[in-house]
Amino acid sequence: MKKDIKIPVVAKKDIIPFVLVTSLFGLWGFANAVTDPMVQAFKKVLELSNSEAAWVQMAFYGGYFCMALPAAMFMRKYSYKVGILIGLGLYATGALLFYPAAITEAFWFFCLGLYILTFGLAFLETAANPYALAMGAKETATQRLNLAQAFNPIGLIAGLFVAQQFVLKNLQSDDIEDFSALEEASKLLIKTSDLMVIRNPYVILGLVIIGVFVLFLISKMPQSKEAGAMPNLGSTFTALKQNKKYVLGVVAQVLYVGGQIMCWTYIYQYAEGIGISSVTAGYYQMVAFILFTVGRAVGTYLLKFMNAGKLLMWFSVFAMISVAGVIVLENIAGLYALVAVSFFMSLMFPTIYGIALGDLSEEQSKVGSAGLVMAIVGGALMPKLQGMVIDLGGNAVNDVKIMGLSEVNISFLLPLFCFFFIAYYGKLMGKNNEVVEAI
Numbered sequence: 001m002k003k004d005i006k007i008p009v010v011a012k013k014d015i016i017p018f019v020l021v022t023s024l025f026g027l028w029g030f031a032n033a034v035t036d037p038m039v040q041a042f043k044k045v046l047e048l049s050n051s052e053a054a055w056v057q058m059a060f061y062g063g064y065f066c067m068a069l070p071a072a073m074f075m076r077k078y079s080y081k082v083g084i085l086i087g088l089g090l091y092a093t094g095a096l097l098f099y100p101a102a103i104t105e106a107f108w109f110f111c112l113g114l115y116i117l118t119f120g121l122a123f124l125e126t127a128a129n130p131y132a133l134a135m136g137a138k139e140t141a142t143q144r145l146n147l148a149q150a151f152n153p154i155g156l157i158a159g160l161f162v163a164q165q166f167v168l169k170n171l172q173s174d175d176i177e178d179f180s181a182l183e184e185a186s187k188l189l190i191k192t193s194d195l196m197v198i199r200n201p202y203v204i205l206g207l208v209i210i211g212v213f214v215l216f217l218i219s220k221m222p223q224s225k226e227a228g229a230m231p232n233l234g235s236t237f238t239a240l241k242q243n244k245k246y247v248l249g250v251v252a253q254v255l256y257v258g259g260q261i262m263c264w265t266y267i268y269q270y271a272e273g274i275g276i277s278s279v280t281a282g283y284y285q286m287v288a289f290i291l292f293t294v295g296r297a298v299g300t301y302l303l304k305f306m307n308a309g310k311l312l313m314w315f316s317v318f319a320m321i322s323v324a325g326v327i328v329l330e331n332i333a334g335l336y337a338l339v340a341v342s343f344f345m346s347l348m349f350p351t352i353y354g355i356a357l358g359d360l361s362e363e364q365s366k367v368g369s370a371g372l373v374m375a376i377v378g379g380a381l382m383p384k385l386q387g388m389v390i391d392l393g394g395n396a397v398n399d400v401k402i403m404g405l406s407e408v409n410i411s412f413l414l415p416l417f418c419f420f421f422i423a424y425y426g427k428l429m430g431k432n433n434e435v436v437e438a439i
Contacts, residue, residue: 014135017221021135022148024084024128027212028121029155030162031091033289034201035060035114036261037163039383040268040278044173045194046107049395050269054387057261059111061380063118064125064373071126072370080131081221087123088213090116095206102199105191113202122373129353130369135222141354146300149350153293160289162201164282170197174278236367240360245429246368249356252425253375256348258382259418263323263341264288265383266411269390270338273397273408274331284335288342295346303351309430312351316423319344323416327409334409341415348422355429382418386411 035056043053075083094117101109132148133141168174172190176182182190240246264285271281295315302311322344325337353372357365389411393399398406 014222017219018132018135018148020216020219020221021084021128021131022151023212024124025148025150025152026155026158027091027209028124029152030159030205031095031117031121031155032060033156033159033264034163034167034205035159036265036285037160037168037268037278037282038198039265041167041171041174041194041198042107042110044171044278045191045198048107049387050390050397051384051387054265054384055107055111056114057265057383058380059114060118061257061261061376061378063115064122065377065380067119067122068126068370068373068376071123071373072367074123075127075366079221080127081216083123083127084216085213087120087127088209088216090120090123092120092206092209092213094118094120095202095209098199098202098206102195105195110198117202122376125373125376126369129350129372130357130365133354133357133365138358141358143300143303145350145354146296146303146347150293150296150300153289153296153346156289156292157286160282160286164279164286166201167197168279168282236364239364240368240371243359245359246356246371248425248428249352250371250375252352252422253349253356253372254378255382255418255421256345256352256378257376258378259319259415259422260345260349261379261383262386262412262415262418263338263345266386266390266408267335267338269397269408270326270412271335273406274335276335284339288339291339291343292346295343299347299351307430308351308355309426309428311426312347312355313423313426313430315344315347316419316426319419320416320423323412323419326412327405327416330406330409338412352422352425378418382414386414389414 039053039056042048042056043050071083071087074086094113094115097113097116098110101113128148129145132145136144171194173194176190267285267288268278268281271278271284276284299311299315319341322337322341326334326341328334329337356372357368360368390397390408392402392407397408400407402410
């Protein structure tokens with residue numbers, strides 16, 4: 001009887017390049033995590049409403065949407081490595097723009113820095129996700145991407161630690177109960193000091209990214225298997241548009257990223273509603289990121305034995321149950337439920353990505369990847385919408401009651417809907433996907 005041959009997740013010859021590429025997942029995770037608390041920070045320092053402060057996320061995730069397709073078009077002609085180098089260059093530039101932004105004290109300047117920074121992240125994600133999928137056999141592609149994405153939560157935890165310990169804890173405006181009631185001269189001094197505190201982690205990050213840029217520049221990276229293949233772009237778009245698995249995958253990714261960012265950004269507002277400070281809320285978000293990391297590892301392991309679509313469906317169902325708890329509970333138990341959502345969200349992004357691109361050729365994946373990265377715009381639009389819901393009664397998070405619940409609780413109906421659609425997508429795709437055999 002012939003012995004079954006197990007397919008390695010990553011071939012030995014590709015281990016070093018794979019490690020380099022997976023480091024990028026941590027770097028954009030750091031940028032995501034260090035930016036989420038900035039919504040609350042800018043709200044305090046610049047005296048913004050919840051929906052005005054949400055422009056931070058609009059700028060951050062809007063940059064993905066605007067640059068993902070140009071990045072994919074660029075990489076049709078050039079290599080993944082060149083795309084990564086451009087991404088790192090834009091990432092560093094955007095981060096370093098926080099230095100002049102802090103000097104001008106203009107909110108739009110900070111948003112511009114984030115917008116350019118995410119131009120770089122769009123290049124990195126458009127390159128790194130399909131590159132990770134291509135570094136081995138198709139049979140292990142989804143598991144390989146989940147493995148690479150496991151480095152993303154490490155960046156998330158590091159970013160949140162920096163935001164909490166070096167930004168939120170040092171904001172003078174957060175220590176004053178009624179900052180808006182201070183004299184104008186006192187407010188200006190505190191504002192100048194606090195904006196410098198917000199600036200510092202981004203400037204240091206920009207310098208680190210320059211170092212990573214040099215490391216990639218001198219490293220030899222494998223070429224794509226179909227390097228040089230350039231089918232007609234129109235036919236590629238037509239093929240993608242007719243692929244139901246891909247089209248629904250893009251929709252699922254829009255809703256996933258929107259749901260994720262809402263659950264992470266507004267953990268601070270939810271905590272505020274039950275009398276918990278931003279610094280303490282940061283500890284709860286840290287636990288959420290740890291659960292996200294554990295969930296990613298558990299999900300990657302389970303993919304060895306379970307259909308990817310069905311596993312996605314079950315994780316989404318449990319995410320819905322957790323969000324339901326967030327909505328109906330108005331105490332610490334609701335905050336626990338909000339933290340628990342992160343465990344079930346952990347599997348979603350790479351699994352949707354792997355399923356959506358699973359049947360595509362290398363050339364189609366380069367363009368298709370752009371659609372999935374553009375889907376990150378969900379993280380720009382949906383938090384803005386949730387901020388508008390929270391502002392229904394005023395700038396506080398619990399000004400009015402809707403059906404007996406605070407508006408901040410009601411706002412979590414948005415991520416509930418997101419996870420419902422993802423569960424539907426997982427169920428639909430679970431009929432076709434095979435179990436991933438890997439070691």
